[in-house]
Amino acid sequence: MNDLSGRYFHQYKKWRREKGDCNKVTMATQLSTLKVFINFCESIDAVQPGLSDYIDPPTMKNKEDVNDDYIDTDTAQAIIEYQRNFNYSQREHVIFELLWHTGMRNGALRAIDLGDYNNEERTLEVHHRPDEETPLKNGKEGERVVSLKPKVNQIVQDYIDHHRFAKTDEFGRKPLLTTRQGRISKTSIRSNCYRATRPCDYGLDCPHGRDPQNCDAANSYHAASKCPSSHASHSLRKGAITHARRSEIPIEAVSERMDVSADVLKKHYDKRTKKQEMKNRRGYFDNI
Secondary structure, three states: OOOHHHHHHHHHHHHHHHHHOOOHHHHHHHHHHHHHHHHHHHHHOOOOOOOHHHOOOOOOOOOOOOOOOOHHHHHHHHHHHHHHOOOOOHHHHHHHHHHHHHOOOOHHHHHEEHEEEEEOOOOEOOOOOOHOEOOOOOOHOOOOOOEEOOHHHHHHHHHHOOOOOOOOOOOOOOOEEEEEOOOOOOHHHHHHHHHHHHHHHOOOOOOOOOOHOHHHHOOOOOOOOOOOOOOOOHHHHHHHHHHHHHOOHHHHEEEEEEOOOOOHHHHHHOOOOHHHHHHHHHHHHOOO
């Protein structure tokens, strides 16, 4: 640490740019993290004062830090239709239905217990339980009760009745979504989404000209993310939020249901075009 200088940071930045195969957003994130760490080192006199000033993360402009990868409504509906016909109430089907219908994060979905589901009320309760390894991103502020429409509610109940592994976690809780080992992991939820969103998995021809018989992404349980058309759970969340806004659901309702502030929603999740935004507003102003 005593030998660190601005020259090393410049070399690191140059190496990440040329050899690291990272975009501007990744570069900004990594250099900002490094800057925070060096600031801490300065505070405990581990490095020379002012060393962090030599770290210069790229500046994001015009929403350069916004990821536009999301699942559109038509694709989501095609996947749901396929799942309902050929994979009904299996765990993968339930995961996709709930993520699309509720727009919640995979960490929130993972945190739900069997007792948090109410079939009669058609609700899911989302709780922050950090001491039992199921925290919510926004802590207690992220706790909420989410309603389910009748069809989705029936799918969840059928999953519980016929396909859920009867497991208890190490804290004596009964998770809603289980594997043979116990509570499902966030990694497994992401993997389920990657598999479900491969075009060849929901009945389409490969848009990339690949033969599914010889494609690793099509045949390997763990390689589904290598399909260029597959999506992670976060893309599903973005698509769900965008679908809600295009359906003219007020931003306050979307914010509360999906645990995202209005400002963050507008910047990172709302993928409507300017014309679509105008159409959504028109109904409010045509009669005044």
